[in-house]
Amino acid sequence: MGRGPGAPPGGTDELPEALRGLPAEPVGHLEALRDRRREAGVRIEQLDREAALCDESVQDYRDGYEKVAAIEEDVRAATAHMTAMPDMKRDVERAEAEVRALEARCLEQGASVFTVAWAEVPRDDYAGIDTAELREQVVVAQKSRERLMAQQAGKGGGSEPPEMPKPGWASIAAGLVLLAGGLALAGWRFLYPDLVFETLGGTRITATFALSVSIFVGGGGLVTLGVRAAKALRYKRYRVAVEEAAERRAERVALLKGEEEDARDTVRTMVAGLPLRESLLETPGLDLPTGIEKLAELAERLHERRGEVERRREKIQRAAERIAGVRDALSYHSGGETPVAARVLNSLLDAALKAREGAGAAEQQLERIGAEREEAEAERTAATRELHDLEARLAGFADGDPDRGGAVAAERLQSWRRARELRQELERTHPGLDGFVAEIAAADADGESWEALRETLEELYALRERLTSHAEELRATIARLGTEIEHLGDGETADTIEGRIEVLKEQVREAKEGRDRAFLLARLVREADRRFRDENQPELLKRAGRYLGQVTRGRYDRIELGDPGDESFYLREPGGSTTRKVGEALSQGTKEQVYLALRLAIISHLDADRERLPLFMDETLVNWDAWRRDRAFGILERVAEERQVFIFTCHPAMAAEMEDRGARIIPLAVE
Structure with a gap:
């Protein structure tokens, strides 16, 4: 009788040399390694696609937007210059008009003093007297x-x-x-x-x-x-x-x-050296020093105005050069130096900054993708190497076919395990196993077959496994049913549960009604508070709101106090329901306009029915735009009809603008 397939030579406890080092499930492990290699390859392809998208994003930024983002500060400065260029040019035109007016006055004054043209006399000759x-x-x-x-x-x-x-x-x-x-x-x-x-x-x-x-x-x-x-x-x-x-x-x-x-x-x-009229020298009078002094003052003002014009021209020139530099750097030469072109450049800069942000994120993703790809590549390499080793060993079991060799190796391992289990079982149940082994060997020597016994044993083992599994399922079912019975015995009845549900529903309904009443009451209180504030707002704030409405051309016409405990001021637009807190998202010019409106209202309130107090202002209008400054001057002209108004400024253009509106300029000497 011969030995069955898969029986290890020399005893069942010793694994055959060909099976040593193989996984317990060669076929499954072979497929797992193939899946592992395939998944690593798929992951690498996925990462390559993500990397391509990131590279495309980075390349798009470098090709189209990098040079824009690289000169962000220059672009912002250029757009600011473009926006301000019309005002700057108007300021230059206004200053040039002032220069021409001063030149005419100097020419007239010089004709009353000199015998030659005023421009022919050096300014230092008479200014130094x-x-x-x-x-x-x-x-x-x-x-x-x-x-x-x-x-x-x-x-x-x-x-x-x-x-x-x-x-x-x-x-x-x-x-x-x-x-x-x-x-x-x-x-x-x-x-x-x-x-x-x-x-x-x-x-x-x-x-x-x-x-x-x-x-x-x-x-x-x-x-x-x-x-x-x-x-x-x-x-x-x-x-x-x-x-x-x-x-x-x-x-x-x-x-x-x-x-x-x-x-x-x-x-x-x-006055030697000055070409003065002889009538002024024959019988010198006060018109001589007064005329020279006035001419020197006019010449000094003209010199300052010319300097101011020159500085403004230089400022415009620098702005134009900076704008031209940005245009050359970006190869953008359309639109001129207009606010429209500034908006186009701002849009381009915003797009460039967004592209830079996206490119930065893409570069971070590329770093992550690179690290993950290295891990996936290492995983695929390891899986490939392990797969090749396993396929080489399994191919030896089936003439070079690793798949069939895996099935053969799995069958042999299963046979070896079964043999070992049978031996262990036989050793427990048959202490004289060695005698049976000897008998089996003798039967093998006689050529007897054990295939029928093997099949019977396999069927018995399968039946035992099924019965054991069924018994486990029955025990689990019994335990679950016992637990449910205990819970049902200790729980409440259906009527009790339904009653509790109805009580909870009633509580929910009452809570909803209370919530609705509270919400309605809160709305009524807020509306009443708003109406009370509108009707009883202090006259001072109303007057300040009127001033602010005149300055802003009606954009803001009301200044309100915050809720109790909030000492902030709030602005409200005409007919608007929302307010804006002074100091949040407001320009410096708007905040100064609110401040001026409050100052005018306060001083009107303080000296009502009494002697009018003078009003002193120091660089109050320097941050205002042209049209709001013009309206503010109109208000100050009306205020000046009933009180003295002193405005201090170190800006010659501001002083000239006030002088054009009838103000008297008093230069202050600086020690």
Whole structure:
């Protein structure tokens, strides 16, 4: 009787040399290795496709957008310049108009001062003159000339004696006559003491009476002569005083002439080299320093304006060069320097930045794909090597066919395992197994076959496996049913559960009604709060809203306070239901407009029905666009009708714009 197939030679415990190192399931392991190699290949192909897409994304970025993203800052600056270019050019045109106006004023002022064209006189020649000192010398000359004219007109300011007439000879003759009459009457008394005259009226005149009359007549003559002598003495003194006054006046006139000439020479010296009109130098007046000072001021302002124009032109030139550089770098030469072209460039830049972001993500994906592909390649290589080794071994079982060799090897391994199990079973049930082995060997020697016994044993083993599996299933079913019975015995009835469900449904319905009532109440409260705020908003905020509406042309016309606890301000558009918080997503110019509106409302509220306070503003409008700044100037013009408005700025263009609107410019010297 021969040995069955798959029986290991030399005993069942020793695995044959050809089967050693083979997997337990050669066919399954062979298919698993093939699947593993195929899956690795599929994964590699998938990764290659993903890598191709990423490479395409990166290449598209490099071909079309990389040069745009590489000069992102330049593109942003160029688009900003394009957007601002119309305003910049208008500013230059406005500044050039100011320069032309100042040139005309300088030309007019220069014609009133110089004998040649104003432009022919170097600015430093008259700008460097100390007009304060020149004005002092002109004042000295004027005062000297006025005093000289007063002296020459005889107005000495009280230094001359009063006019006195020269005493005549009539008083002397009258005194002598009276004196002679008195002596004659006195002689009558002594020569003819008894002589008596009788008048026509019968009055008697005696010598004694004549003596009395002679005393009065002679005394009158003496008095008359004394008065004449006193007048002569006074007249003599008067003549001396007149002569002395004439000498002093001559000296004063000479001194005043000297002072006038010195002041005039000083004035001529100070303005030497300037082609001034001779009429200004003959009799220097205040129009000379005032004219030079005004011309110097106009020339300085013109110089500043020209410098400002030049700087703005240079700024435009730099902007144009930067725009041209960006255009050359991007080979984009259409659209000009307009806001439309700026929007096109911005769109191109946005697309480039998105492409750069996508390319960056693609490069990260490429790194990941590269690492995963290396792993997949290593996996495929390992699977291929292991598969080749296994196929080479299995091919030896079936004349070079690894698939059939795998089936043969699996059958042999299964036979070996069965043999080992049978031996172990027989050793447990038949302690005298060695005797049976000897008998089997003897039967083999006699040529007996064991195939029928083998098939019977296999059927018995299969039956045992089925019965064992069925018994396990029955035990599991019994355990499950016992558990369900225990749960049913301890649980609630169906009626109880249905009752609880109804209670829960009622609670859900009540909760929904409460939620709806609360939602409706919240809506009513918010609406009432909004109406209350609209109707009772402080007058100050309403006034500030009106100012803001004028500045923004009605875009924002209301400023509101936040909810209780929120001290922020909010802006509301006309008819709008939403608000925007001041400070969030608002430009610096808009925030300054809100600030100005609040300032104007506050100051109007503070000095209502009282003396108006002045308004001081420092660079308040510098961040505003042109049309809002124009409207703000209109508001400030109306405010200036009732209060003083001071606006400080270091921007000559801003000062010129305010001057065009009627403001008075006061330059402040910087120490």
